[in-house]
Amino acid sequence: MIKKYLATFLLLFSLMLSSTQAAENKALSFDFERLQVSKAIEVIAKFADLEIEGLELVKHDTVTICAENEPWDEALRMLLASQSLTAKINGLRVTISKIKPDKKNH
Numbered sequence: 001m002i003k004k005y006l007a008t009f010l011l012l013f014s015l016m017l018s019s020t021q022a023a024e025n026k027a028l029s030f031d032f033e034r035l036q037v038s039k040a041i042e043v044i045a046k047f048a049d050l051e052i053e054g055l056e057l058v059k060h061d062t063v064t065i066c067a068e069n070e071p072w073d074e075a076l077r078m079l080l081a082s083q084s085l086t087a088k089i090n091g092l093r094v095t096i097s098k099i100k101p102d103k104k105n106h
Contacts, residue, residue, distance in 0.1 A: 028075060031066040037083055048072040054096030057085060
């Protein structure tokens with residue numbers, strides 16, 4: 001009886017783990033031309049089922065950027081870096097913040 005429950009638990013656990021890994025490694029391709037940056041971020045967020053915080057930091061600029069079969073997190077970081085922004089990714093929650101300038105002593 002215990003073996004049956006253990007086998008069921010292990011099966012469910014492995015399915016949960018594989019679905020989480022699939023979400024982390026989900027790749028996408030896009031070719032944005034003069035698209036509002038906030039809309040581009042929303043497209044990636046919808047694709048990866050993300051919750052975005054800090055979207056108010058995004059200027060109303062447009063962006064022309066493309067990616068081919070890129071993991072969603074790399075594509076998002078590339079998009080944000082083009083706007084001097086960065087992201088802290090914790091599961092499916094993404095917090096956008098401004099890139100802090102280096103404080104180098106000359």
